[in-house]
Amino acid sequence: MSVVTQAERAAASRAFSSEVGTGSREENASKQESRAGGSGDAAPAREWRPPSYWPFVIPALVVVLAVIIFPWGFTIWMSLQEWKVGSPTVFVGLANYLRLPTDPRFVEAVGHTLSYTALSVVLPLVFGTLAAVVFHQKFAARGFLRGIFIMPMMATPVAIALVWTMMFHPQLGVLNYLLSLIGLPPQLWVFNPTTVIPSLVLVETWQWTPLVMLIVLGGLAAIPTEPYESAQIDGANFWQVFRFITLPLIMPFLFIAGMIRMIDAVKSFDIIFAITQGGPGSASETINVYLYSVAFVYYDLGYGSAIAVVFFLLIVALAALLLYLRKRLLWTSALGGEA
């Protein structure tokens, strides 16, 4: 068990350094140092490293070139063409990109994507942190219950979406029945343009809270016990301990979780497509769902490629924004004078 938690911890910190992109170099350097320390001498370890490991990498490189790099290059090239299935292609330069801001469906889709994403990041972060604090305690059958708890995120999304669709049913769905038990009026859930996005976020939150829990749990395992002991001596209550010790120490892990959650929520497709197909009307049409329609319903591949490129840049921009916010946060907390 301890082996696993150790691996989890190492893994979490690795995920952190690579997602965030900062500090990975120091980490690697220190790793090499510790390795060299273990074998006693750094020089020979270095001698037999590059470049003879290339044969191990080449097959994967070919695959990555074929299914990841090539499609990317091709997409960018296609986005500069008027390219509809069945008609000749014409080079149109940036026309597809210029069309985007004037396309009301795309602009709306950006709005839907952003609100869907904001909710689907914040809610799982809150619930996942609470769940992690609970799972950090010791209790019987913890491993088994953790297995149950992570089932929603491993289950086949389409299968889950199907059952949620039945649960959302306004007349026969179990959710309205549950609401009636606590005296609330029945809802239209995904059949009402104003409640469709919150309803889908409910599914997304149910599905992905476990991932946040796992990441934060890894963070909790890495916290030293001394601060808690001194807090206990000082007579801090549960909330104070959480607010002033636990929360600051798991902040880096919350940040990773938020970043991963953001990337997944922006790209969310299966749940939305299987439950509403972007409807009612286009009330839940996110960029990804709209991209599907443009490319594979209207077969407007040039325009679809432009959407794909802009979509990717949007995700990168959101990730950069999160990184920036984190830096700001670090600064303010440093200025706050905790020394």
Place this chain on the structure above:
Amino acid sequence: MNLRQILGRIGLWLSVFVIVSPAILFFLWMASLSLKFEIDNASYPPVFIPEHFAWKNYADVFASNRFLTYFSNSLIVTGCATGLAMLVGVPAGYGIARMAAHKSAIVILIARITPGLSYLIPLFLLFQWLGLLGTLVPQIIIHLVVTVPIVIWIMIGYFETTPLELEEAALIDGATRWQVFRHVALPIAKPGLAVAFILAVIFSWNNFVFGIVLAGRETRTLPVAVYNMISFDQLSWGPLAAAALIVTAPVLLLTVMAQRQIVAGLTAGAVKGG
């Protein structure tokens, strides 16, 4: 145990109950839906445990001749995509870890960020041009987008933590790099292989977006087949829920059985495709 500790225990169990119940209740409800006749599924207030179990819902799903085709399609696509990914991804993870080529992880990061649909547009054209669209080959190839980054990413992590001393000793004794990889590094990395394999299988099995574009009538995988059942069979919830449960049951079993590996792999970067 004093009163305070007892209260604390009760509070802990209550919170555990609250946290786990959404997952448990959902899957129990799914099972309930799949085991009810239409009368029970259409009744209000809902029936939770029916008087008569409709095992025939499951029999119906298996009896529909296409279901077995779709099941074997899923097996073939997931099997091939995972097998190929292990074949190329494990050595690559080893090479990258030993060369300390950490910059190459950027490609994996890009793959992680890119929406699955973006790969589909160019690859769809390519497969069309190659005349492969009626077969399972396009889906196997495109599932590599999901499985290869998972395997490489997890194997880099494992090979970075395995000790170098043994490998150095083997090299000094005159083993080739391939022999070192095959007989020294690989056996030590077995837990990592399990993690990579399990996660690749799950995410490939669950994938929906690639199939919905690339699959024809004969080449659907299970998630796509279930999705198509929704549109045609809106009202027969029993067989639909049974089909949904059958599709996801292998993954749920794997989750409970291989929980440790899954948790270790997911916290290692939570690589999810699509």
